[in-house]
Amino acid sequence: MNIAGGFVWEPIEGGTLDSWDRMYRLNLRIATVSSRAALPYLTTGASIVNVGAAAAAGVSIGMTPYAASKAGVMALSESFADELKAKGIRVNAVLSTVIDTPVNRMDMPDADTSTWVKPASAVKVIAFLLSNDAASITGAGLRLSLAG
16 A cells, blocks of 8 residues: 655746655655565555545646646556556555545645545545455546545
């Protein structure tokens, strides 16, 4: 399960390449390195779940460095799923809207949190994808969100 990641809001105009590099390292590179490191220990029936973001589609101003790196996480998941299916190893991603964490509440104090995904709900979906009950699912990106 690759859940490490970060966020930056920054328009392209006036933004920095350092933000792009940071988002790449936090969101895509860590998932890639972690998945590769786990491969020698995974056997048939094993599963990798990466945390992407729903924001990777329908991107708005200021979201580009973050969204591009999270789109990369989905591409990584699809590619690894295709590469590892012959070994019986599944790879999927969860693509969440905002998760209700203390950091997100601190960073967005005026936001309406009623539609934010609860961490316990996200964990249940990830646990399902890791379980044998999801044996027929690979290369999928499951969107997590609440109706508002």
